[in-house]
Every structure is written in structure tokens, then in C-alpha cells.
Amino acid sequence: MSATTEELRLLADIGGTNARFALQSHDGQLEHIEVLQCAGHATLGDAMTAYLEGAARRGAAVQSVRRAGIAIANPVEEDLVSMTNHHWSFSISQLRAERELDTLLVVNDFAALAMSLPYLAPSQRTRIGGGLELSGRPIGLIGPGTGLGVSGVIPTGTDWIALAGEGGHVSFAPANREEVAILDMLWNEYGHVSAERLLSGKGLELIHRALSGKQAAAAAITQAALDGSCADARRTVDCFCAVLGSVAGNVALTLGATGGMYIGGGIVPRFGALFAQSTFRQRFEDKGRLGAYLARIPTYLITEQYPALRGVAAMLSRAH
Structure with missing residues (x-):
């Protein structure tokens, strides 16, 4: 993953909320890791400028940057990138020219995160439940945050290929009557109801409203569930984790992810012990005749703070 010259390389992981x-x-x-709020900058270029100027003030030789890799929460299929969960829109070629870069690699953020998975150390992940990972097999990834990211990596002998897709937008399938009631409410409001509609920050708020009839912010729901001050909040988090287990099981079945299934994103780590105590793993395995197959697949919560930066660095090295 290391750079091949003495110059510095710029890396970025751009989500709907944070850059x-x-x-x-x-x-x-x-070095010089910094998290900026996307809402505080009119464009991605402005955010890059703010970061580089700050790094320069801290003594970084930013004038040596000639290659950059950006992982972004959006499909990346053509030169023009318009974010789904934020207003930023930019041309890759124009941004490369404006920044005077020799190379500007722009990839889907969950493809970059997936690329980091084969290299995570045991200290950078927490096992949830049983199972035994098989080496050299596909690895799955799911992560609720501002949206719902889904990806994976497929082995190709001595290397890996990351998958870039939009699996978070598959249709939500309820598994019990409570979830049917939630789906019914969301059908009336949105028409199509995706997995992301529930498994995201906004989704946590929608589940809470469907279960309690009350409005509350995601952060407040999580805190009330953690401190035990609100039964509706705890019920909301439990439902969220259960749905996540079902969707993660779907991804594992689709990819044949016998190398393990990983949970990333910014929401689940905030649940703390509530996640390990939830029915996530039970619902992950609850696939009828394929239950025994899924029981053999381990599930991990990513605890490394900046894994997507590691992944995009690997992809930039290969591009170079």
C-alpha cells in the first residue's frame, strides 16, 4: 500500500455527512488525518483546499501532492459525479486539472472499504457470534451511515477485486408483523421502500416514529437506548439491528461470503454492547434451509477508525 516516491499522496473518504x-x-x-463536515463547504474542491491549507500550516509538504485517491458515497461510472446523499457534484477530469494532479482516482466508498478487509488485523475488528472464516474466499460488507453501503471483495489468486454496487437500495423485506407494520407506514409515504430507508440515520428515526408515533433524532434515540431511559428507543435499536442481520444475511448468501461478513459505517459502533446483545446474529442465520450455511460464516464489526482510507490507498497504488 505504500507510495512509490517521496511525494505525499492525498487520500479522502467522502460520505454524505463527513469528509x-x-x-x-x-x-x-x-498523516494529518482530519475530518471535515461536508455541509461546511460548498464543493468538494473547497473542502480539499481547506484540508490542504490546514495541513500546510501544520508543516506538511502539500506542494508535493501529485496523486490523489477519493472514495465517495456514490456510484462512480462516468466523469461527472453527483452525490446521492449530499449536494456536491463535480467532474473528475476538471477537478484533476484544477488541483494540478497527475492522477486522480475516484471510486465508490464501499468498494474502497471492502478493499481494506483482507488486511484488517484482529485488533481492528470485533467478532459477533460464531463461525469460521475461510481463507481466499469472498468477503462481504454492509454499513449503515447517512445511507446504506453494500460491497465485498472477491479473490483473484494473489489479489482482490472490490465490488462497487448499490445494494443498499434493494427492496426491504419484513420478517415479522412488527416490520410489516413499519413497511406499511413507509409504503404510504415513499412508495418503494429500500433497505437503506430503514438502515441509515434517517431510517433509525423512521423506525422510532413507526413504533412509537413520536419524532426523535437518531443521536437522541441511540443515547436513550444506551442509558435505558426510553423503552421505545431500545425497541427501535433492537429492530434496527434485527433488520440489519437479515439484510447482512442476504448479502452473505448473494456473495457466498464464506471469508466473513463485515459491518462498517458510522451507526452500529455507537450502539456499543446493545449490538452484541441484539438479535443481529440470530436474524443473520435465520434463512430456513440455508441457516446452517450462514451459521458457519463469521460476522465482524469493523473497529478500525479509517479503513476506507487504507482501501483507497491500495487502489491508488494499483492504478499508479
């Missing part, structure tokens, strides 16, 4: 930036030195180390 994480770092500089990678020639020995592969990430």
Missing part, C-alpha cells in the same frame, strides 16, 4: 482526509507518506503511513 475524511489524510496524506500518505512514502512509507505508507497516514
Whole structure:
């Protein structure tokens, strides 16, 4: 993953809410990591400028940056990228020219996150439930945040290929009467109801409203569930984790992810012990005749703070 010259490389992981930036030195180390709020900057270019100017004030040789890799929460299929969960829109070629870069790689954020999975150390993940990972097999990934990311990596002998898709927008399928009632409410409001509609920050708020009839912010729901001050909040988090288990099981079946199934994104780590105590793993395995197959697949919560930056660094090295 290390850079091949003495110059610094710019790395970014852009979500719907936060933009994480770092500089990678020639020995592969990430330096000057900073998280900026997307809403605080009119464009991605403005956010890049703000980050680089701040890094320069801290003594970084930002003038040496000639290659950059950006992981972004959006499909990346053509030169024009318009974010689904934020208003930023940009031309890759124009941004490369404006920044005077020799290389600007722009990839889907969950493809970048998936690329980091084969290299995670045991200390950078927490096992949830049983199972035994098989080496050299597909690895699955799902992550609720501002939206719902879905990806995976497929082995190709000595290397890996990351999948870039929009699996978070598959149709939500309820597994019990409570979830049928939630789906019915959301059908009336949105028509098509995707997995992301429930498994996201806004989704946590929608589940809470469907179960309690009350409005509450995602952060407040999570805190009330953690401190035990609100039964409706705890019920909401439990429902969220259960639905996540079902959708993660679907991804694992689709990919044949016998190398393990990983949970990323910004929401689940905030649940703390509630996630391990939830029915996530039970629902992950609850697939009828394929239950025994899924019981053999381990599930992990990613605890590494900036894994997508590591993944996009690997992809930038290969592109170079």
C-alpha cells in the first residue's frame, strides 16, 4: 500500500455527512488525518483546499501532492459525479486539472472499504457470534451511515477485486408483523421502500416514529437506548439491528461470503454492547434451509477508525 516516491499522496473518504482526509507518506503511513463536515463547504474542491491549507500550516509538504485517491458515497461510472446523499457534484477530469494532479482516482466508498478487509488485523475488528472464516474466499460488507453501503471483495489468486454496487437500495423485506407494520407506514409515504430507508440515520428515526408515533433524532434515540431511559428507543435499536442481520444475511448468501461478513459505517459502533446483545446474529442465520450455511460464516464489526482510507490507498497504488 505504500507510495512509490517521496511525494505525499492525498487520500479522502467522502460520505454524505463527513469528509475524511489524510496524506500518505512514502512509507505508507497516514498523516494529518482530519475530518471535515461536508455541509461546511460548498464543493468538494473547497473542502480539499481547506484540508490542504490546514495541513500546510501544520508543516506538511502539500506542494508535493501529485496523486490523489477519493472514495465517495456514490456510484462512480462516468466523469461527472453527483452525490446521492449530499449536494456536491463535480467532474473528475476538471477537478484533476484544477488541483494540478497527475492522477486522480475516484471510486465508490464501499468498494474502497471492502478493499481494506483482507488486511484488517484482529485488533481492528470485533467478532459477533460464531463461525469460521475461510481463507481466499469472498468477503462481504454492509454499513449503515447517512445511507446504506453494500460491497465485498472477491479473490483473484494473489489479489482482490472490490465490488462497487448499490445494494443498499434493494427492496426491504419484513420478517415479522412488527416490520410489516413499519413497511406499511413507509409504503404510504415513499412508495418503494429500500433497505437503506430503514438502515441509515434517517431510517433509525423512521423506525422510532413507526413504533412509537413520536419524532426523535437518531443521536437522541441511540443515547436513550444506551442509558435505558426510553423503552421505545431500545425497541427501535433492537429492530434496527434485527433488520440489519437479515439484510447482512442476504448479502452473505448473494456473495457466498464464506471469508466473513463485515459491518462498517458510522451507526452500529455507537450502539456499543446493545449490538452484541441484539438479535443481529440470530436474524443473520435465520434463512430456513440455508441457516446452517450462514451459521458457519463469521460476522465482524469493523473497529478500525479509517479503513476506507487504507482501501483507497491500495487502489491508488494499483492504478499508479
